[in-house]
Amino acid sequence: MAASFGPLWWRTDVIYQIYPRSFQDTNANGIGDLKGIERRLDYLAGLGVDAIWISPIYPSPMADFGYDVTDYCDVDSRFGVLADFDSLLSQAHARGLKILLDFVPNHTSDRHPWFVESRASRDNPKRDWYIWRDPAPNGGPPNNWISDFGGSAWQWDQATNQYYYHAFLKEQADLNWRNPAVQAAMYSVMRFWFDRGVDGLRIDVLWHLVKAADFPDNPPNPAYQAAMGDMHRVLQLHSTDQPEVHEIAADMRAIADSYGASGRGERVLIGEIYLPVDRLLRYYGRERAGVHLPFNFQLIDAPWEARSLATLIANYEAALPPGAWPNWVLGNHDRPRVAAKRVQAQARVAAMLLLTLRGTPTLYYGDELGLSDVSIPSAQVQDPRGLREPGLALGRDPVRTPMPWNGSRNAGFTTAKPWLPLNDDWPTRNVARMAQEPHSILALYRQLLAARRAHPALAIGDFALLDAEGDVLAYERRHGAERLIVALNLGEHLHRLELPDWASDFRVLLSTVADAALAGDGAVLLRADEGVILTAD
Incomplete structure (x- = not known):
């Protein structure tokens, strides 16, 4: 079917993140590519997702696997060529799928022509495109800011006798977003991809874009412990989340909105922002609109406890600005997989939670298979963060391993040696095998995604928590005359949930376990690790 680009499609759609190096290899080099994603579009359409977010595909030396860009308007040869992207986009749209790209505006590679000129x-006319400062009086870095990958965020340049700032690797020099020329150049990049037909952008580290103008030291973190990693020794008070960034977000939103009048629907902006909720929600905008969806990562680190989750959800809903739309995430390319933190049965419950809360959900590739973090031998570690702080388990390789497609050699991902090891259980935990199992977690994800399409209450309905005790989290989703109850048992014991009067004659629409939920007298009996969707019709 042709893609549907109605108004506010990003409120109803489900987003699926692909880490392109690990999805499907078609040229036998052990690395996934754009043709590989195109080859698997039918799988994604059949799964029931609506939009695909692809992590960076731009030309890059790969110091940080694509987040160090040398050309924002082309495709890295490892992934293909620009024509391959155009083909992917066309084929995705033909299947009703939208394409979102990662946009990396905070920093470039130190090999980007802009930085080569700047240093x-x-x-040099481009000197002020980056952040250069003289040494401190003692000859050291200008201040105490720390890279997110550990160590000083300042790198000495012998040729010009100044330091340049890098919030991440020294190979990732931060752009100076206070310079109007930088803003203009990056806004042109956005237009390049929107003109090409891209349906949205996920904006990398949006809250980092602007730094305090006078570059004061960051205060020490009183809660710091060595296991947290070097970046947490100070609080990033002056190096991130500056007031001026909101005007930049508003400018980006204006560019995206200008494409809505084209007849192809809105272009969505999703902001990566790791901040407390009260600061996160400012990125929706105030005087001017901000990004459509500031990523809400609360579920990733939240205690898996019913009352805590109920409070978290209620507080987030209550804090949303008027007209703002919520969103939820359980994992991504930087954080541990949901199945690594919980038993497989609770990974199923987590899937039901993610896909029935009010708001736009984002899935991470492989979570629909129940993939866990993969143990990476020290000799095979690739991630620069893991290599810089090897004893702290901060590396991201375990969540970036290849997608297991079938039981053939290398799980059908590649005919060469995969760039990272496969999950140990790939002979049984793969798409082809699990697609044949009626009660696999893959089957559950397909059922949940189908339920969202069939029942508007799950996609756009109102949300209200229901009274529940112990390990049970329960809530109502309502749209018009349709009323559904979602009840999740986060524990290991049977629980009885009393139902409201209107739901006393319920039927089970979907359960995370194989057989139907048990009915009591005006109640539902939830078995250990069971989640259910109930309907009263």
Whole structure:
């Protein structure tokens, strides 16, 4: 079917994140590519997702696997060529799927032509495109800011006798977003991809874009412990989340909104923002609109406890600005997989939670198979963060391993050696095998995604928590005359949930376990690790 680009499609759609290196290899180099994603579009359409977010595909030396960009308007040869992207986009749209790209505006590679010019001399026209500062009086870095990958965020440049700032690797020099020329250049990048037909952008580290103008030291973190990683020794008070960033977000939103009048529907902006909720929600905008969806990562680190989750959800809903739309995430390319933190049975319950809360959900590739974090031998570690702080388990390789497609050699991902090891249980935990199992977690994800399409209450309905005790989290979703109850048992014991009067004659629409939920007298009996969707019709 043709893609549907109605108004506010990003409120109803489900987003699926692909880490392109690990999805499907078609040229036998052990690395996934754009043709590989195109080959698997039918799988994604059949799964029931609506939009695909692809992690960076731009030309890059790969110091941080694509988040160090040398050309924002092309495709890295490892993934293909620009024509491959155009083909992917066309084929996705033909199947009703939208494409979102990762946009990396905070920093470039130190090999980007802009930075090569910038470091050529102090009077180069592009010098002020990046953040250069003289040494401190003692000859050291200008201040105490720490890279998110550990160590000082300042790198000495011998040729020009100044430091440049890098919030991440030294190979990732931060752009100076206070410079109007930088803003203009990056806004042109957005237009390049929107003109090409991209349906949205996920904006990498949006809250990092602007730094305090006078570069004061960051305060020490009183809660710091070594296991947290070096970046947490100070609080990023002056190096992130500056007031001026909201005007930039508003400018980006204006560009995206300008494409809505084209007849192809809105272009969505999703902001990566790791901040407390009260600061996160400011990125929706105030005087001017901000990004459509500031990523809400609360579920990733939240205690898996019913009352805590109920409070978290209620507080987030209550704090949303008027007209703002919520969103939820359980994992991504930087954080541990949901199945790594919980038993497989609770990974199923987590899937039901993610896909029945009010708001736009984002799935991470492989979570629909119940993939867990993969143990990476030290000799095979690729992630620069894991290599810089090897004893702290901060590396992200375990969540970026290849997608297991079938039981053939290398799980059908590649005919060469995969760039990272496969999950140990790939002979049984793969798409082809699990697609044949009626009660697999893959089957559950398909059922949940089908239920969202069939029942507007799950996609756009109102949300209200229901009274529940112990390990049970329960809530109502309502749209018009349709009323559904979602009840999740986060524990290991049977629980009885009393139902409201209107739901006393319920039927089970879907359960995370194989057989139907048990009915009591005006109640539902939830078995250990069971989630259910109930309907009263």
